[in-house]
Amino acid sequence: MLGSTLVGYNFGLAGPFWFAAGCSPMIVFFALLGISCKLKIPEAHTLLEIVRIRYGTTAHIVYMGLCLINNIIAVANMLLGASAAITALTGIHIIAATFLLPVGVVLYTFVGGIKATFLTDYFHTFTILIICCFFTVKAFTIPEIGSIGHLYELVRTASTAHPVEGNHAGSYLTMTSKGGIYFGILHILANFGLVIMDTSFFVKAFSASPSAVVPGYVIGGIAYFAVPWCLGTTMSFVAIGLEGQPRFPTYPRRMSATEVSGGLVLPYAAITIAGKGGAAGILLITFMAVTSTLSAQVIAVSSIISFDIYRQYFNRRAKDADVIRWSHYGVLFFGVFAAAFSTLLHYVGVDLGWTLYMLGVLTCPGIFPTAFTILWRRQSRIAAILSPLLGMATGLAVWLGSASALYGGVNVATTGQILPCVYGTVASAFSPLPYTIILSLFNPQNFDWADFRKEKLAFDTGDDVVATVDPVIEQELNETGAGSQPHLKRWARIAAYWSIATFVGHWVLWPLPMYAAKYIFSKTFFTAWLVVAIIWIWGTLFVAGFFPLIDGHRQFRAVFAAVMREGGVKEGERGGGGDGESGDEGELH
Structure with missing residues (x-):
């Protein structure tokens, strides 16, 4: 929410669209990974267990490091933006906000585990969407805006006064934006890394019923599209259009680059249209978004500590109670470490904008090797181990080298520019592909997927464990042999079709012709654009808020x-x- 309004302010209406298109395809794509995992290794708890069974201890340690880096940079990106927004809204010291945000998350995750994550995800998302939908109505009730058509006129005037470098005719009202498409490229790659290397996605997929994995991720990915697209467009344009009027918080000056990069476009726009109520609304949705996301990240890291470190290397005969105890240790450790690491980044001058642009350099090296671990039987052990390491080295070298070549040095300011981050992210994401293919061709593995089922990963049910399996899930898990394989393979085909369709629709057929057209939106077209976005986000409110109640009757x-x-x-x-x-x-x- 903070990031989409940031790029909307910087690049115009192309920014929020590319933000949304950079997230939804890989959420849908995870339906394919999730159902493939349930098809091939139904007893697994984490992604890293799959890597260890197929490639051994060295690969297990390498991917453990990649997943932890992914979790840490994702949480730092979130905490930096959220703490800056909360500080601007309340006046609390930014370090206090950074440490206080994880406290509630650690407490309820410590007590409730993944069940608490599912429940808070639901209630928090429902609340967030209600407030987002409120802003889509409230923005057009204030006299300074009044209608979508008048908002268009305000933004068009701002385009004349402050033209956007790299946009066609300097307009905010065009999809022909070099900065926007650069951001779209790095954002979609970075988010593929964030999703595929985030063990919390796998934990939730393993926890869900087989028939719920594909519909859940497909519907979720498509519904999610509206949040950054609608909210980012509406609120960034409110800020752009009203920045020169007395009701804007920074009047008579424009927002500084530091305020924009810190993620304050959304809070300032909310205050502009709803006063203290808007500030309270942003404070609430920021807190809820952070706690839901941080809870998932905490679960991911605690599962690595308990299953992949403790159970694998310290106590192979660990029972359920032992693993739960160590997962509690993991929850506490990661909550403290995440806040401390975010504080370190703040004091070296890093903010939301910097992490939003560069995180793909660190999250992308594992995309192809991880996907091939689940989907390609011929990837070799040495390729799986070396290709992500070589990819990360390549990405870092290109990122830092580009910053030095383009801007004359390597520091926080130059490494946070969009071009070095695009080059570094692309190198980090795609260089492992030739690395892993070439290394695999020398000694292909020809892995037998049935080997995944030979290692017992489920816990022995002892006196200290009470099995409480949902009857629907239990029935599906008990359907073995010819009964379950066609069922899961059918869902895998559906997931593959939806993954391709979502990527082609959101990233190719819709935006690229508009980029090539060099079209500046007319008032009628902009009105239709925003109306569709508003209808979509209200539909998302129904899907995320009410459909689970119907589906779970x-x-x-x-x-x-x-x-x-x-x-x-x-x-x-x-x-x-x-x-x-x-x-x-x-x-x-």
């Missing part, structure tokens, strides 16, 4: 029936019970 009825039976058992106990009481208790158990 059977589970709600089952829980309600169980609660009522429990009440009947307790009533029977108070009344003396007998044979009927004992039967009820057995049924409940």
